[in-house]
Amino acid sequence: MPTAVSAPVSAAVSTPLLEVENLTTAFRRDGAWREVVHGVSFTVGARETVALVGESGSGKSVSALAVMRLHPRQASRVGGRVLFEGRDLLALPEPAMRGLRGDAIAMVFQEPMTSLNPVLTIGFQIAEGLMLHRGLGREAAEAEAVRLLDRVRIPAARSRLHDHPHRFSGGMRQRVVIAMALACRPKLLIADEPTTALDVTVQAQILDLLKELQDQEGMAVLFITHDMGVVAEIADRTVVMRHGRAVEAGDTAEIFRGAHHPYTRALLSSVPKLGSMAGETRPLRFPIVSATTGAVDVPPGLPDTVTPGQRPVLEVSGLTTRFDIRGGLLGKVRGCVHAVEGVSFTLGAGETLALVGESGCGKSTTGRSVLRLIEPAAGSVLLDGEDVLTLGPAALRERRKRMQMIFQDPFASLDPRMSVGAAIAEPILLNRLGTRAEARARTADLLQRVGLTPDMASRFPHEFSGGQRQRICIARALAVRPRLIVADESVSALDVSVKAQVVNLMLELQAEFGLAFLFISHDMAVVERVSHRVAVMYLGEIVEMGPRAAVFGDPQHPYTRRLLAAVPVPDPARRGARHKVSADEIRNPIRALDYVPPVRQYREVSPGHVVQAWGEEWEPKGTSAAA
The missing domain is CATH 3.40.50.300 (P-loop containing nucleotide triphosphate hydrolases)
Structure with a gap:
């Protein structure tokens, strides 16, 4: 031992x-x-x-x-x-x-929404500890709570003292939890x-x-x-x-x-490092280090999967998705969430386009709108030249064989009462792509392709780890031999070594089947490793798009630079450095019913690298807006 x-x-x-x-x-x-x-x-x-x-x-x-x-x-x-x-x-x-x-002794938990009482205001929850441990009265405790919220940079702290947790974003809730933990010093x-x-x-x-x-x-x-x-x-x-x-x-x-320990070396080698792809022209798999022996397995380079001159698998033009905001006694529409606004891009066979941005920027809604899991308000989505948005229910069901999705939470996207073999075989049988015997054989083959064994087909989702469940979801997506896969934060919740294995698997399958990946993520270091091109989204719009090397090597838009500056660097020599990151949250995408979006102007700064012109809101005080 x-x-x-x-x-x-x-x-x-x-x-x-x-x-x-x-x-x-x-x-x-x-x-x-x-x-x-x-x-x-x-x-x-x-x-x-x-x-x-x-x-x-x-x-x-x-x-x-x-x-x-x-x-x-x-x-x-x-x-x-x-x-x-x-x-x-x-x-x-x-x-x-x-x-x-x-x-x-105080503790900050991982999920702030579960550690905050949803029926109590944040002011009461912070003041409670002060009254219990410091013996303060209600008024004095609330005054101290306001001071604490100011310290953790909650805007308009006094006016938000009596708000409930659901009124705050994830980042704001985490700041509230930190304020609670620090209340008694x-x-x-x-x-x-x-x-x-x-x-x-x-x-x-x-x-x-x-x-x-x-x-x-x-x-x-x-x-x-x-x-x-x-x-x-x-x-x-x-x-x-x-x-x-x-x-x-x-x-x-x-x-x-x-x-010294092989497991520590394996952890360190699995960390994606921003800037490690300098000079590389195509995606690279992660090196895998054995957690028991320390042996390093550096996978060979992948073949170039992108063929210039071919018509793109996916052509998105002017994609717009909005959600009504209702209020009042009769539920009248009061405004709209402009979740996706005039988004356009193309994606070729064997290519990975990464959509990046913060939560609320519209990247997941874009992916779901492309597959018509959410109905867009306007635009066109051409899959192999055919507009998906004009298809009726039967035709859309037929075309969905060519476009699949890998969701962020694999456990939530698998039926807990269905064996994984049945989950993988189900789309084959529903789309009449084979008999039950052929579906079983293809299921066994797919399980092997994603690094599992055919005998695991009889197990249920709860019997697998998170990384194994994500592999099962990838196998299920491949069951109908799609042309396009939308991967929505598909590795965000995984541990670093498991993340490296799943990313490597996705790149290998892309090279083998010529898959087009729309890779949705906020992890910039992983995006740099896997993508051919990158599109940066903010408030439902693409603000910068281009080849991966151009966007990461020469970011033009202030928001892109802000994202890259925020990525933690695995180098202790930089410990103590402060990030030059704004404390502001992403702005509210809710607009009035009569709001007309401005016509955006883009300029090409290098071949294929375009950036949206920005206004004064992105400029430091005292400078003029970019043209």
């Missing part, structure tokens, strides 16, 4: 604030106790940031919850010692522990994947905010993540976990310079 690795204490840290010694955690399952965390040890010093790193299932979040004693007592067993300022938290009576939570902040589900610009804002608040308050931070780029930016020391054990620990810069 591997021995536990204890993170060494930095020389600058004399007495650790938090000492975790030989931590074990077990859960009762089917009447038996199953240990999932095995003898983990680490320390966190005052003013220090320690990153707990690992993929899903490694035990990092379970360890953090054990430190806070948040596991249900009847169904869990926690062993070892957790010393906070010399006191063993595991031995404290529950009232004493309750007094520490939210006061001296804790000595230790445990941040559990606080930026994983956020766009790159919002993630950069949250990381800068945590750095700034840590400097001001002098608190220690235990940061839990699987993103090695984030680790490089914020962590003094790093503890790497795998299968419930700490396999490597040490100074972050030293681990990035020369990791």
Whole structure:
């Protein structure tokens, strides 16, 4: 059995604030106790940031919850010692522990919507902790809540104090949760994947905010993540976990310079690095490092899958999609969400066009509108020269064999009551592309092509990992031999090593079948790796589009530069640098009924590289708008 690795204490840290010694955690399952965390040890010093790193299932979040004693007592067993300022938290009576939570030790959870009460205002939820731990009255607590919201850069904090959580965006909700955690000025902040589900610009804002608040308050931070780029930016020391054990620990810069454990090297090699494609003319697969041996497998280059001069598989022109906003007693239309406005692009066989932008920019709505999963208001979508938007229901059902979609959440897009074999075979049978025997044979072949085995066909979705479920969704999309696949954030929720494997698979299948990919993502580093061309969307419009090398190497539009500046760089030498990212959220796309969109002007800055002319809203104060 591997021995536990204890993170060494930095020389600058004399007495650790938090000492975790030989931590074990077990859960009762089917009447038996199953240990999932095995003898983990680490320390966190005052003013220090320690990153707990690992993929899903490694035990990092379970360890953090054990430190806070948040596991249900009847169904869990926690062993070892957790010393906070010399006191063993595991031995404290529950009232004493309750007094520490939210006061001296605070926690920021991964999903802010589930950690905020939807029926209570954010002002009440922040003030509650102040009244409980600091003994403030209601008025004083609300005044402090306004100050905290100002500190985490919530615009118009006083006017939003009595808003409910659903009135805020994801980035704003995460700031509210941070304000709640910091309300009582804790000595230790445990941040559990606080930026994983956020766009790159919002993630950069949250990381800068945590750095700034840590400097001001002098608190220690235990940061839990699987993103090695984030680790490089914020962590003094790093503890790497795998299968419930700490396999490597040490100074972050030293681990990035020369990791010893094969699993750590595998994690680092799987991190997509922005700028790594300089000089490359076509997409490249990720190198794969064995987590057990450390052996590096560098896949050979892929053949050029794009044939110049051929008619594009997909031609989109003037695509417009709007959603009515109703209000009042009779539900009268009061306005429209201009989700997609006048979008045009082409996509050839064997080509990948990436649509990038923040949440709310319209990229997912564009993909769904192309497939008519959402009905557009105007425009044309030509698939092999035929306008999909003019087809009747029967004809559209027939054409859908040539265009398929891979969704972001594979578990939600698979029927939990249907075996994966039946899920893959279903489109073959519904479209009468073969007999049941032929469907079974094709299902077995597809499972092998996506790196699974034919005997897995009888299993159900819950019996697979997230990466395996995404492979199943890819197999299902390939079942009808499509020409076009819309991949909507298809790797965003995956761990880094699994993400690398799935991206490699998609590139291999593209080379084999000549697939056209509309790749929708906010992960700029992955986009750089997989795309031939890139289109940047903002408020439903394409603001810049061109070859991948041109857009990444010479971004023209201020919004494109803002996205690229926000990408975390996996280089500890840049730790402490602040992102030059605006704290503003993406603007509201709701317009009045009589709103007429302006006619946009585009200029070609290099062959195939076009950029939308922008106005004063993108200009620094004191400069004129670009023509």
